[in-house]
Amino acid sequence: MPESLVDTHVHLYATAYDADRDAVVARAAEAGVTQLILPAVDIASIHASLALAERHLGVFVMAGLHPTYLAEEAADAFDQIEPLLHKPSIVAIGETGLDYYWSTDHVDLQQDSLRAHARLAAIYDLPLVLHNRDKQGREDCSRDLVRILRDVKSEGLGPLTGVFHCFGGPEWLAADVLDLGFHVGLGGTLTFKNAGVADAIDGIPLDRIVLETDGPYLAPTPHRGTRNEPAYVPLVAQRLAEVRGLTVDEVARVTTATARRLFKLPEG
Numbered sequence: 001m002p003e004s005l006v007d008t009h010v011h012l013y014a015t016a017y018d019a020d021r022d023a024v025v026a027r028a029a030e031a032g033v034t035q036l037i038l039p040a041v042d043i044a045s046i047h048a049s050l051a052l053a054e055r056h057l058g059v060f061v062m063a064g065l066h067p068t069y070l071a072e073e074a075a076d077a078f079d080q081i082e083p084l085l086h087k088p089s090i091v092a093i094g095e096t097g098l099d100y101y102w103s104t105d106h107v108d109l110q111q112d113s114l115r116a117h118a119r120l121a122a123i124y125d126l127p128l129v130l131h132n133r134d135k136q137g138r139e140d141c142s143r144d145l146v147r148i149l150r151d152v153k154s155e156g157l158g159p160l161t162g163v164f165h166c167f168g169g170p171e172w173l174a175a176d177v178l179d180l181g182f183h184v185g186l187g188g189t190l191t192f193k194n195a196g197v198a199d200a201i202d203g204i205p206l207d208r209i210v211l212e213t214d215g216p217y218l219a220p221t222p223h224r225g226t227r228n229e230p231a232y233v234p235l236v237a238q239r240l241a242e243v244r245g246l247t248v249d250e251v252a253r254v255t256t257a258t259a260r261r262l263f264k265l266p267e268g
């Protein structure tokens, strides 16, 4: 029996899965991907994820507002999160973070939201899941993320750890991720030629890495360009094993143990 895997980031409530969601979960289990963590993007997606966690064993939920959804959400959206945190299927705060790729119109809103999410994560001792996407050739998001996380850590509200999901550098960021006590989430982009992800994770120990798909987006090679799904996590594990000169089983064992420890998931 091969090691089981965790998809630490899949938008299972996305309409892309409406036609065959149960089959997607079944295929994941067949591929050994027995636990799925669903990042929220808005309030509706938190509730959709909670419903999926009721329906499927091994499905867990994050609560948070995605940086690119903030401007569309109700003014009190953030305040709706804290009352949900007692629910046992909620294992993280996210996905929050910064995204200057699509627009820099709401930078202040994004930074305030990130700070508020980080404080909530510290106070409730929940891992924080971060989205980080810059304009081509820029590193502003990464710099602002690190600065805000250091600020919140220095407030001493509680422990603060989490994941830089879909990690892809810049290369200097790896040292800050480690210094902050955070982890990186790796998915399909690790399998893309010329994406530079293997170089960006060079100094990151295996026990600071968790696996993800970010489905329905960013399907790994050879499915690139099609709908992604949790059953493809083994392809990411395979690529990581190649990059590190390890067996797939070693990668699976360590990344699964890290994910379970970080998100406080049950065994299998």
Ligand SMILES: [Zn+2]
Pocket (backbone or CB within 6 Å): 095, 130, 131, 132, 165, 166
């Ligand atoms: Zn993201």
Ligand SMILES: [Zn+2]
Pocket (backbone or CB within 6 Å): 009, 011, 039, 095, 214
């Ligand atoms: Zn996401």
